Amino acid sequence: MSHGCLIENNTWEVVMKIVIVGAGYAGTMAANRLARRARGAEIVVVNPRPEFVERIRLHQVVAGSGTAARPLAEMLDDSVTTRIAAVTKIADGSVALSDGGALEFDRLVYAVGGAPSAPEGAVDVGAPESAAVAAERLRSLSDGAAVDVVGGGLTGVETATEIAARRRDVRIRLFSDAPIARSLGAKARAQVAEVLAGHGVEVVRQRWSGGRDAALTVWANASRVGELALQSGLEVNDAGRVMVDDHLRSVSDPRVIAVGDGAAVPGSRMSCQAAIPQGAYAADLIAADFTGRSHKPYSVAFVAQCVSLGRSDGVVQRVHRDDSPASLWLRGRTAAAIKEQVCRSTVHTVRAGRYSWKPGAA
Numbered sequence: 606m607s608h609g610c611l612i613e614n615n616t617w618e619v620v621m622k623i624v625i626v627g628a629g630y631a632g633t634m635a636a637n638r639l640a641r642r643a644r645g646a647e648i649v650v651v652n653p654r655p656e657f658v659e660r661i662r663l664h665q666v667v668a669g670s671g672t673a674a675r676p677l678a679e680m681l682d683d684s685v686t687t688r689i690a691a692v693t694k695i696a697d698g699s700v701a702l703s704d705g706g707a708l709e710f711d712r713l714v715y716a717v718g719g720a721p722s723a724p725e726g727a728v729d730v731g732a733p734e735s736a737a738v739a740a741e742r743l744r745s746l747s748d749g750a751a752v753d754v755v756g757g758g759l760t761g762v763e764t765a766t767e768i769a770a771r772r773r774d775v776r777i778r779l780f781s782d783a784p785i786a787r788s789l790g791a792k793a794r795a796q797v798a799e800v801l802a803g804h805g806v807e808v809v810r811q812r813w814s815g816g817r818d819a820a821l822t823v824w825a826n827a828s829r830v831g832e833l834a835l836q837s838g839l840e841v842n843d844a845g846r847v848m849v850d851d852h853l854r855s856v857s858d859p860r861v862i863a864v865g866d867g868a869a870v871p872g873s874r875m876s877c878q879a880a881i882p883q884g885a886y887a888a889d890l891i892a893a894d895f896t897g898r899s900h901k902p903y904s905v906a907f908v909a910q911c912v913s914l915g916r917s918d919g920v921v922q923r924v925h926r927d928d929s930p931a932s933l934w935l936r937g938r939t940a941a942a943i944k945e946q947v948c949r950s951t952v953h954t955v956r957a958g959r960y961s962w963k964p965g966a967a
């Protein structure tokens with residue numbers, strides 16, 4: 606196995622091998638930033654499909670109001686090698702691939718995101734394949750059909766309102782055993798409730814137990830991650846997320862840096878708002894590691910929670926560094942425009958590999 610160090614002209618003396626598992630927000634950011642900061646290193650991105658999926662637009666795919674996939678080749682720096690496969694095992698300095706191959710690594714960025722979690726009878730909004738299935742089923746529904754959306758968090762709210770804005774002929778129920786959009790401040794929450802009611806979405810404050818008369822049930826309740834880390838012997842928390850130290854290194858194998866939805870980062874939440882700086886941080890950490898420089902612990906401030914409520918309405922909640930709601934919030938077309946701009950900027954940001962941030966709450 607190789608070890609690299611930077612020489613004067615900023616290239617790696619011996620080729621350092623970096624494997625990035627997953628080309629979502631975190632992995633793509635890490636790859637493109639490393640391409641600039643670790644020139645000469647061998648960077649391989651492993652992803653099961655040749656597309657970058659804008660996961661934050663999958664509710665639009667379900668409702669038929671947008672698309673989410675774009676060619677991965679457009680998203681990654683030319684110096685990055687792409688391998689279309691899934692990593693099936695992370696071993697001691699190497700990974701096994703679903704195509705029968707293997708790759709060695711000096712550093713690995715674990716950026717696999719979450720995994721579909723819909724129970725039997727429901728279709729997950731959070732994966733491109735299942736979102737396409739939900740879209741197809743929704744298209745086939747006739748007047749008055751019932752659509753259940755399960756999950757009262759921001760993804761559930763976005764999904765219910767996106768469908769409601771496009772399909773006024775179906776009856777939508779939003780199931781949640783917790784308060785709807787509870788991460789928002791009271792005023793923004795009240796606004797969300799008003800918009801849901803305005804669209805005729807029935808809020809059902811109970812746990813979804815299946816078996817009702819819905820023609821389509823959309824699962825918007827991300828709770829699961831895949832089993833790759835667990836099966837590879839990395840220490841994970843109860844939800845299967847990789848346990849990390851304050852530099853996002855796996856506590857079991859410091860060569861593995863875990864980021865995004867698949868990592869148990871204290872004070873973080875599953876969001877591309879967290880995944881993008883974590884991917885950037887992983888790149889900076891690797892570049893620092895191999896030049897023998899120390900790197901500060903990971904710390905990133907949250908900025909806002911931006912929620913689309915259909916294409917022409919929304920809510921933006923300013924938050925404190927720890928993601929708790931601040932007093933400033935916006936609604937209506939202005940908020941919708943900000944949210945759309947945020948979605949677009951995630952693509953530009955990870956493609957450029959450029960991101961700067963303020964430190965998080967102490």
Ligand SMILES: Cc1cc2nc3c(=O)[nH]c(=O)nc-3n(C[C@H](O)[C@H](O)[C@H](O)COP(=O)(O)OP(=O)(O)OC[C@H]3O[C@@H](n4cnc5c(N)ncnc54)[C@H](O)[C@@H]3O)c2cc1C
Binds near residue numbers: 627651663719833911
């Ligand atoms: C409908 C919806 C709306 C959302 N809206 C927002 C929002 O407005 N703001 C926000 O901050 N967050 C939002 N989120 C959450 C956000 O999408 C996720 O938190 C974010 O995608 C996490 O990024 P990631 O890079 O960790 O994972 P992902 O973006 O999921 O990428 C993971 C990648 O890893 C690949 N992969 C998985 N397993 C393997 C393997 N074994 N080998 C190789 N590759 C693998 C996957 O195919 C995928 O390409 C939303 C989510 C949904 C579903």
